Amino acid sequence: MQDDMILETISVTKNYFGDKSSGVNNVTIFIPKGKITAIVGESGSGKTTLLNLLFGLMQPDSGEVFFKEERILKREEKLQPAHEAMRLVTQNNQDMDMNATVWDSVRSGLRIGEIGVDTEGKKITDSLHMLDIFPLKDQPFGKLSGGEKQRVTIAKALISKPEVILLDEPFNQVDATYREGLQHDIRHIVKEWGVTIVLVSHDPAEILSMADELIVLKEGEIVENGSPEELYNSPKLLYTAQILASSSQLTADEALKCGIKSKRGTVVVYAEHVKIGKGFGNKWTVKQILFKGFFEELIIERDRVVLRANNYTKGKYTIGSKISITVDDYFEFGKWETPARSLPKGL
Numbered sequence: 544m545q546d547d548m549i550l551e552t553i554s555v556t557k558n559y560f561g562d563k564s565s566g567v568n569n570v571t572i573f574i575p576k577g578k579i580t581a582i583v584g585e586s587g588s589g590k591t592t593l594l595n596l597l598f599g600l601m602q603p604d605s606g607e608v609f610f611k612e613e614r615i616l617k618r619e620e621k622l623q624p625a626h627e628a629m630r631l632v633t634q635n636n637q638d639m640d641m642n643a644t645v646w647d648s649v650r651s652g653l654r655i656g657e658i659g660v661d662t663e664g665k666k667i668t669d670s671l672h673m674l675d676i677f678p679l680k681d682q683p684f685g686k687l688s689g690g691e692k693q694r695v696t697i698a699k700a701l702i703s704k705p706e707v708i709l710l711d712e713p714f715n716q717v718d719a720t721y722r723e724g725l726q727h728d729i730r731h732i733v734k735e736w737g738v739t740i741v742l743v744s745h746d747p748a749e750i751l752s753m754a755d756e757l758i759v760l761k762e763g764e765i766v767e768n769g770s771p772e773e774l775y776n777s778p779k780l781l782y783t784a785q786i787l788a789s790s791s792q793l794t795a796d797e798a799l800k801c802g803i804k805s806k807r808g809t810v811v812v813y814a815e816h817v818k819i820g821k822g823f824g825n826k827w828t829v830k831q832i833l834f835k836g837f838f839e840e841l842i843i844e845r846d847r848v849v850l851r852a853n854n855y856t857k858g859k860y861t862i863g864s865k866i867s868i869t870v871d872d873y874f875e876f877g878k879w880e881t882p883a884r885s886l887p888k889g890l
């Protein structure tokens with residue numbers, strides 16, 4: 544294992560029904576130390592399975608998982624040093640006591656030797672401040688909002704200063720207003736404490752800005768990996784382009800209607816690359832307007848070709864508005880693919 548790697552899987556396979564139709568297949572990954580690695584992919588692609596294998600919650604059918612060169616066995620089989628050094632934060636809060644206060648919930652993350660000693664209170668206070676939940680310290684966990692609960696579970700994971708924190712969909716319950724704050728906090732923790740984060744997300748758009756590394760999973764296999772910038776700006780696969788951005792997939796004939804001459808047959812256009820009001824003839828009709836916070840995503844149509852386009856002048860168009868567009872960038876691929884399952888629904 545290289546010095547800067549902390550976790551590694553070698554040809555790991557875990558199938559639930561004895562064939563390749565579920566779980567993960569032949570996965571080899573390296574998780575860099577002190578960085579944020581995001582495992583992304585459509586729903587059912589095997590993200591949670593991979594996270595559970597990294598944590599030792601399940602045993603692979605074949606292949607091996609290593610934490611700092613030590614083989615990770617199933618948690619019940621053997622108490623591994625690796626298990627002490629890792630914390631898993633799941634989506635369902637099943638190990639949380641709904642009646643316990645926030646203070647006690649975070650305290651329950653301390654290791655046995657850390658409980659009852661002088662520094663206990665300071666550790667809890669620091670973790671609460673780190674996640675910006677100190678004012679909630681006396682509230683019962685069960686009464687908190689989804690986003691607040693998420694912060695408490697992360698604070699609990701953090702308090703014993705593990706080397707690795709595994710987060711399953713950490714922003715699922717957090718609304719957009721708090722997401723950026725939580726992402727900033729997690730980045731801060733990584734920088735300050737040198738902890739390694741592995742997180743799973745089915746909506747990569749929300750983690751593009753915070754991850755150092757992305758691992759793209761499709762049908763249980765790693766299909767691409769790299770930095771968010773590399774994968775977003777030069778996706779090798781159509782699937783990656785679809786997963787990373789709100790986009791439209793076009794045949795060569797459809798692309799021609801957008802002013803694109805395709806040599807390879809399939810074109811993907813990110814919504815951000817469709818510039819509204821720049822072309823001629825107002826040949827596109829607005830079919831749907833999707834609220835995206837500070838901007839809108841328009842679903843537009845011309846001769847049965849459907850495109851997604853970002854509109855930053857909110858409220859300017861209504862359903863039925865006629866508009867012109869130009870496309871200022873696109874990706875070409877050789878093969879037509881069924882759109883990823885987790886993509887937002889279009890028309």
Ligand SMILES: Nc1ncnc2c1ncn2[C@@H]1O[C@H](COP(=O)(O)OP(=O)(O)OP(=O)(O)O)[C@@H](O)[C@H]1O
Pocket residue numbers: 559564565566584585586587588589590591592593745
């Ligand atoms: N305990 C299980 N028993 C049987 N099949 C399972 C089990 N856990 C997962 N699977 C199947 O394995 C595949 C991968 O599931 P997994 O939960 O790892 O995917 P995921 O990418 O995390 O999905 P999501 O984003 O929807 O949470 C899916 O087809 C799922 O139905």
